Amino acid sequence: MAIDTTKCVGCGDCVVACQTENNVPHGYCRDWIVENVAGTYPNVEIELRSERCNHCDNAPCVRCCPTGASHIVEGGIVMVTHEECIGCGACIESCPYDARYSHPEGYVDKCTFCKHRIDNGQLPACVEVCPTKCLYFGDLDDPNSDVSKALQNRKWKVLAPEAGTKPQLYFLT
Amino acid sequence: MKEELFVSGRDIPNIDPYLNIWHWQIPLYLFLGGLAAGILFFAGYYTILRKEKEMEATVKWAPFLAPFALVLGLFALFLDLKHKLYFWQLYTTVRFTSPMSWGAWTLMLITPISFIWAASYIKEVFPKWDWKFDVLNRFEAYIIKNRKGIAWIMMILAVILGVYTGILLSAFNARPLWNTSILGPLFLVSGLSTGLAAIMLMSKSKYERKVVSRLDLIMIAVELFLIIHLFMGFLAASEVQVEAAALFLGGDFTAVFWIFVIFLGLVFPAVLEVLELRGYHIPVWIPAVLILIGGLVFRFVMVEAGQITRFLY
Amino acid sequence: MTTRRDFIKVVTAGTGAAALGLSVLDVKGMGSIFGGDEPEPVSDTKLKRYPTYCEVCFWKCAGWTYVDDKGAIKKILGNKEDPHCNGRLCPRGTGGIGMYYDEDRLKTPLIREEKDGKQYFREASWEEALELTARRLKEVAERHSPECIALFNHGSGGKYFGTLLKAFGSENIAAPSFAQCRGPRETGWIATFGQAVGSPEPTDIRDTNCLVLIGSHLGENMHNGQVQEMSEAIERGATIITVDPRFSTAASKSKYWLPIKPATDMALLLAWIHVLIYEEIYNKKYVEKYTYGFDLLKEHVKDMTPEWAYGITTIEPAVIRKTAREMADAAPSVIVHPGRHVTWYGDDTQRTRAIAILNALLGSWGNRGGFYMSEKVHIPHQKLPPFPKPKRTWRDAFPGQYKLASLALSSGICDATIPTDDRDCSFKAWIVSGTNLPLTLPNKKNTLEAISHLEFIVVIDTMPMEITGYADVILPECTYLERYDLLRTSGHREPYIALRMPAAEPKYNTKPGWWIAKNLANKLGLGEYFPYDDITEVLDWQLKQMGSSLEEMKKIGVKKFDRQEGGLYFQEGEDIEFNTPTGKIELWSNEMAAENYDPMPVYTPHPEPEEGFYRLIYGRAPMHTFSRTSNNHNLWDLKKENEVWVNPKVAKLWDLNNGDKVWLKNQDGIVSSFPIKVRVTERIRWDSVYMVHGFGHSDKFLTRAYGHGANDSELITNVMIDPVMGGTGMRGNFVTFLKEKPKNMENSGKEVKA
Numbered sequence A: 001m002a003i004d005t006t007k008c009v010g011c012g013d014c015v016v017a018c019q020t021e022n023n024v025p026h027g028y029c030r031d032w033i034v035e036n037v038a039g040t041y042p043n044v045e046i047e048l049r050s051e052r053c054n055h056c057d058n059a060p061c062v063r064c065c066p067t068g069a070s071h072i073v074e075g076g077i078v079m080v081t082h083e084e085c086i087g088c089g090a091c092i093e094s095c096p097y098d099a100r101y102s103h104p105e106g107y108v109d110k111c112t113f114c115k116h117r118i119d120n121g122q123l124p125a126c127v128e129v130c131p132t133k134c135l136y137f138g139d140l141d142d143p144n145s146d147v148s149k150a151l152q153n154r155k156w157k158v159l160a161p162e163a164g165t166k167p168q169l170y171f172l173t
Numbered sequence B: 001m002k003e004e005l006f007v008s009g010r011d012i013p014n015i016d017p018y019l020n021i022w023h024w025q026i027p028l029y030l031f032l033g034g035l036a037a038g039i040l041f042f043a044g045y046y047t048i049l050r051k052e053k054e055m056e057a058t059v060k061w062a063p064f065l066a067p068f069a070l071v072l073g074l075f076a077l078f079l080d081l082k083h084k085l086y087f088w089q090l091y092t093t094v095r096f097t098s099p100m101s102w103g104a105w106t107l108m109l110i111t112p113i114s115f116i117w118a119a120s121y122i123k124e125v126f127p128k129w130d131w132k133f134d135v136l137n138r139f140e141a142y143i144i145k146n147r148k149g150i151a152w153i154m155m156i157l158a159v160i161l162g163v164y165t166g167i168l169l170s171a172f173n174a175r176p177l178w179n180t181s182i183l184g185p186l187f188l189v190s191g192l193s194t195g196l197a198a199i200m201l202m203s204k205s206k207y208e209r210k211v212v213s214r215l216d217l218i219m220i221a222v223e224l225f226l227i228i229h230l231f232m233g234f235l236a237a238s239e240v241q242v243e244a245a246a247l248f249l250g251g252d253f254t255a256v257f258w259i260f261v262i263f264l265g266l267v268f269p270a271v272l273e274v275l276e277l278r279g280y281h282i283p284v285w286i287p288a289v290l291i292l293i294g295g296l297v298f299r300f301v302m303v304e305a306g307q308i309t310r311f312l313y
Numbered sequence C: 001m002t003t004r005r006d007f008i009k010v011v012t013a014g015t016g017a018a019a020l021g022l023s024v025l026d027v028k029g030m031g032s033i034f035g036g037d038e039p040e041p042v043s044d045t046k047l048k049r050y051p052t053y054c055e056v057c058f059w060k061c062a063g064w065t066y067v068d069d070k071g072a073i074k075k076i077l078g079n080k081e082d083p084h085c086n087g088r089l090c091p092r093g094t095g096g097i098g099m100y101y102d103e104d105r106l107k108t109p110l111i112r113e114e115k116d117g118k119q120y121f122r123e124a125s126w127e128e129a130l131e132l133t134a135r136r137l138k139e140v141a142e143r144h145s146p147e148c149i150a151l152f153n154h155g156s157g158g159k160y161f162g163t164l165l166k167a168f169g170s171e172n173i174a175a176p177s178f179a180q181c182r183g184p185r186e187t188g189w190i191a192t193f194g195q196a197v198g199s200p201e202p203t204d205i206r207d208t209n210c211l212v213l214i215g216s217h218l219g220e221n222m223h224n225g226q227v228q229e230m231s232e233a234i235e236r237g238a239t240i241i242t243v244d245p246r247f248s249t250a251a252s253k254s255k256y257w258l259p260i261k262p263a264t265d266m267a268l269l270l271a272w273i274h275v276l277i278y279e280e281i282y283n284k285k286y287v288e289k290y291t292y293g294f295d296l297l298k299e300h301v302k303d304m305t306p307e308w309a310y311g312i313t314t315i316e317p318a319v320i321r322k323t324a325r326e327m328a329d330a331a332p333s334v335i336v337h338p339g340r341h342v343t344w345y346g347d348d349t350q351r352t353r354a355i356a357i358l359n360a361l362l363g364s365w366g367n368r369g370g371f372y373m374s375e376k377v378h379i380p381h382q383k384l385p386p387f388p389k390p391k392r393t394w395r396d397a398f399p400g401q402y403k404l405a406s407l408a409l410s411s412g413i414c415d416a417t418i419p420t421d422d423r424d425c426s427f428k429a430w431i432v433s434g435t436n437l438p439l440t441l442p443n444k445k446n447t448l449e450a451i452s453h454l455e456f457i458v459v460i461d462t463m464p465m466e467i468t469g470y471a472d473v474i475l476p477e478c479t480y481l482e483r484y485d486l487l488r489t490s491g492h493r494e495p496y497i498a499l500r501m502p503a504a505e506p507k508y509n510t511k512p513g514w515w516i517a518k519n520l521a522n523k524l525g526l527g528e529y530f531p532y533d534d535i536t537e538v539l540d541w542q543l544k545q546m547g548s549s550l551e552e553m554k555k556i557g558v559k560k561f562d563r564q565e566g567g568l569y570f571q572e573g574e575d576i577e578f579n580t581p582t583g584k585i586e587l588w589s590n591e592m593a594a595e596n597y598d599p600m601p602v603y604t605p606h607p608e609p610e611e612g613f614y615r616l617i618y619g620r621a622p623m624h625t626f627s628r629t630s631n632n633h634n635l636w637d638l639k640k641e642n643e644v645w646v647n648p649k650v651a652k653l654w655d656l657n658n659g660d661k662v663w664l665k666n667q668d669g670i671v672s673s674f675p676i677k678v679r680v681t682e683r684i685r686w687d688s689v690y691m692v693h694g695f696g697h698s699d700k701f702l703t704r705a706y707g708h709g710a711n712d713s714e715l716i717t718n719v720m721i722d723p724v725m726g727g728t729g730m731r732g733n734f735v736t737f738l739k740e741k742p743k744n745m746e747n748s749g750k751e752v753k754a
């Protein structure tokens, strides 16, 4: 997924859409918005980022899961099987992005890239709702997908690359 | 001025503003695991050296604590699980990349062994003990005959367990404070030291206490060396690790760490032990208890502080 | 006569029913022990959908309400065919579901009672509540006259209650969207172009090369279509120029941010006009063909140079020139946005006139990338009996004033409710539907005083908002997800209509607005004005007249029609007759001159804060609509309270840190009822502080919103009224910080008695 920080207005629609789509309980979220302000008045800059699980290629959460509840499925999506999760919290501790939370039901939950929608040929709920169309989703291996095109033409960064997780969310700057 | 804020009101329980997913259960679990590892290691070690007679507390009495410590530790771990009724999923698979997994398996092995070990000495502690069933009596005899073999297994597992209590944390790259390979040996040594302290508390033999004290002094020295090494490593590393170290060098954890862990938990008991070895009369329980408390606080501090540290982006 | 009307919290409805609401909501916590029953993602392919259009704000995006096989509303998505939203709702629209599920909703009609000197609300049947309302309204009409009754409305319900009131003999029907919102802009635009801007604004942002935002904080102001088009403009690399004392989200996306000293925009606008004219970079062809009064204007702005404006606005002359040239380069594909909430400093009609003139000089009105000519569908109406002719209207309360107000003034009616010696009858009864007056009108104290002079007030609302606490009768409306309403028809590039239909039965004992109005009309003997049993009859009849049907609309939700009234843009050289006295775009306004207002905008200085005080400016948060969503659980999750933005230099001076709680005190000594958290940020000038409007609820029965943040409306006691049309300028208030809760705070947390 690629996120265009120059278009994002930080409205939080992606968060509400995820909440209703994925039954995320009140008080929790799978995605969230960060605002970074830099500079001194009147030379100020803002970066707005819609963040969620990075579906890391080298996912520490998967590595440290004692039961295999956290796993990577085809296409590189990191998933959690609720029935296998014992709620030990190891994966939460292991994620440099604090992308996971402990669901009130006990298991650990996080962004699934809306796998249930993708399997249906739909876009993730947050991508589909974003009013500024600043979220791009698609297959990075396909040079013609929306994400690949966005990454070819723009400058981008990933978050905390030094953590070595090979994150798969790309922030266009 | 720089500002970083969540504009979507993110405020997830136990995660924001600071990660606090692991509460008291995990540090207690780590402490008890380390304690048991220490006890069982030395029990095995002196059995192999055939010093059962001289080191009675080490080989016989203290190991009675181990099964309790392990069961209690496991129970604490169980309490920490948020999806408790699924805990059996731990034992449906072995995941070598997950310390949590191989730790659980190690415990699975060492806990019964610790029971068996204790059981094999039960008649020496309670002479009137009767196993009631013949099978058990025969099993006991078998164990007693093979103690040395079991001692070897126990010693190896104890080292794994001790290292594991540190690796459990250091496997988490995401938390800069834990992100160091020193934690494994450090927790092992600290575990051995608490084990020795427990033995010291139970020992009635002067000779044994002396041996244990000397050993403990070595452990403390190694521990201090590793801790200095740890901080030097942090200060030479990335910004986030410098910040992590800062938690102990002026930050929120400075007082607890330096007073309870370093001074009361290591330096002061070491001094007392040296004095005792020099012939001064010091009640033995004082350094022992201090070491135990220091070890416990150390784990609490490491777990708490580690969760606060994070990558910046 | 002053009625003692205590503010009462909606007690009776709160308790028992709240539990009921919870049990419906609270699906978690069970079942999971044995796996299986945990919440599944809500895939829309498995859900049934019903068309609706959103009522969380007045952009009215069309969408679909999705319902599962148990009849539970699961989510709301935009309708892809609808040009208001293009299939993407804004966060408030997506979170509209929280309005339906709010456990704090009004649940049944309530009647104010008094026992042992204590006032409380009693649950009542609809029959009883409507009967009582009708009786009390008739009494007021008999004792005074029907004209002494006023309707305040905002939103869909206004149509039905408007008809009711007109049938009853009063034309005093006001919405806060005029005198507190876009009134000055429409008046200024009518004086210039002969027509109002209208909603949605026909700004062709999609195709523009240069977008100029004077305050308009698109991106925080989440009016959907505009935000979407602004995003497209950003992607295309269009130049954006934002004039705002605060580094708004839009400013952060702009090529130029002009951090203007607040209250001085007029000087900047005039200087821009000066540059365009004197550098001869205005759109000559357009000005020559379509405008009137150019030479007068040229003379008028002769001395209004960028250097002159610099001293006033603090914007460098070079920047003023450069931005003017950017606009000229892009012309006519340029938009100087007319703004929407423009009631700022009391000379707002004139300021929007200046904006209109600027657009005329650039030739943007009627050109691609400027303003398109929007068109809407005319919906046939059933013939009703003629309305009685009222003898008096609200205008009579203001002889010689606000002559260009094209709609009734909500604030005016509020003021005229407070009796004065020279008025023979002030307002005696209010019907309030869908507007939360104590937070919506400036100067809350004044509003409460007006209410205290009423003989009767009936409130139709969905939530126990502040206004309901002052009602004699509360009539609970169901939410927009549970009702039919009249068709949406609003102007756009192509004319469209949209249908709203219920996706669920009304929860609790609530009713749709049309039903309430109709049944009240029956009780008042005015049933002939509501000649139907069910609104679906009207909808179906209307739709059939238009070549569609209710049946069809239920399936498609929105329907596009062909344009009838000419092109989207002016043709090259096309003759256009503007609806002004001269038939031209009036740079020099005959209409204004005729009423003795300045025919061309003039800069007037406005008061500035005293030492230790800061100008209070306010705006929107993208995830909330005014005060109406602050208790909505889905949106509350995103933002629970407002903060007061303070420049780091000011914070240092006051020793304020991020997250500190302060009370704000204004120039008149009014202190905010609740403390507000400080946000120290470089995003604001040091002479102003900023907060989002709509927080600081004082009604405890808004269990989430209560006491969160501060309410700007109570701090806005200096209201600068626009002499042209009566708009309430609200940005001339100055506040200072109190770090401790003041001791004798009469209104601390508790409500002022009314």
Ligand SMILES: Nc1nc2c(c(=O)[nH]1)N[C@H]1C(S)=C(S)[C@@H](COP(=O)(O)OP(=O)(O)OC[C@H]3O[C@@H](n4cnc5c(=O)[nH]c(N)nc54)[C@H](O)[C@@H]3O)O[C@H]1N2
Pocket (backbone or CB within 6 Å): C057, C058, C181, C182, C214, C215, C216, C217, C218, C220, C221, C222, C223, C243, C244, C245, C246, C248, C260, C261, C262, C263, C264, C265, C339, C340, C341, C342, C344, C617, C618, C619, C620, C621, C622, C623, C624, C625, C626, C690, C731
């Ligand atoms: N999310 C959301 N969106 C909404 C609404 C909502 O409630 N929530 N409401 C809708 C409605 S009805 C309206 S009317 C619109 C209102 O939205 P706008 O028309 O955009 O309102 P403004 O008053 O122009 O915007 C407030 C901005 O004006 C700036 N400002 C303050 N003083 C001055 C000044 O002196 N000069 C200049 N140049 N700028 C100044 C503030 O810093 C702030 O950024 O929003 C609409 N959109």
Ligand SMILES: Nc1nc2c(c(=O)[nH]1)N[C@H]1C(S)=C(S)[C@@H](COP(=O)(O)OP(=O)(O)OC[C@H]3O[C@@H](n4cnc5c(=O)[nH]c(N)nc54)[C@H](O)[C@@H]3O)O[C@H]1N2
Pocket (backbone or CB within 6 Å): C055, C154, C155, C157, C176, C177, C180, C181, C182, C340, C341, C433, C434, C435, C436, C437, C439, C440, C441, C442, C460, C461, C462, C463, C465, C467, C477, C478, C479, C480, C513, C618, C619, C625, C626, C627, C628, C629, C693, C712, C713, C716, C730
């Ligand atoms: N201080 C200050 N005052 C302002 C503004 C500001 O920025 N600052 N903005 C001004 C502007 S631009 C505007 S447009 C106005 C807006 O003013 P309002 O429209 O009054 O604003 P809201 O606070 O949204 O109040 C709406 C009321 O309608 C109720 N409601 C919601 N849905 C329904 C429904 O379906 N049926 C019924 N019957 N009721 C419903 C809500 O519960 C709430 O009580 O405020 C103006 N006043």
Ligand code: SF4
Pocket (backbone or CB within 6 Å): A007, A008, A009, A010, A011, A012, A013, A014, A015, A033, A050, A129, A130, A131, A132, A133, A134, A135
């Ligand atoms: S919905 Fe889009 S614009 Fe809004 S916060 Fe999310 S990513 Fe940004």
Ligand code: SF4
Pocket (backbone or CB within 6 Å): A052, A053, A054, A055, A056, A059, A060, A061, A062, A078, A094, A095, A096, A097, A098, A099, A100, A110, A165
């Ligand atoms: S972002 Fe965190 S949860 Fe997601 S894959 Fe990476 S490490 Fe795992």
Ligand code: SF4
Pocket (backbone or CB within 6 Å): A061, A064, A065, A066, A067, A068, A069, A070, A080, A084, A085, A086, A087, A088, A089, A090, A091, A092, A107, A108
């Ligand atoms: S909490 Fe669940 S998913 Fe996470 S590591 Fe433990 S078992 Fe795996």
Ligand code: SF4
Pocket (backbone or CB within 6 Å): A017, A018, A021, A022, A030, A031, A052, A110, A111, A112, A113, A114, A124, A125, A126, A127
């Ligand atoms: S992809 Fe789906 S699960 Fe992930 S944040 Fe977006 S809506 Fe939520």
Ligand code: SF4
Pocket (backbone or CB within 6 Å): C054, C055, C056, C057, C058, C059, C060, C061, C085, C089, C090, C091, C092, C093, C094, C222, C223, C224, C225
């Ligand atoms: S802009 Fe948002 S709140 Fe307003 S009507 Fe559209 S979806 Fe609803």
Ligand SMILES: [Mo]
Pocket (backbone or CB within 6 Å): C177, C180, C181, C182, C340, C341
């Ligand atoms: Mo408005």
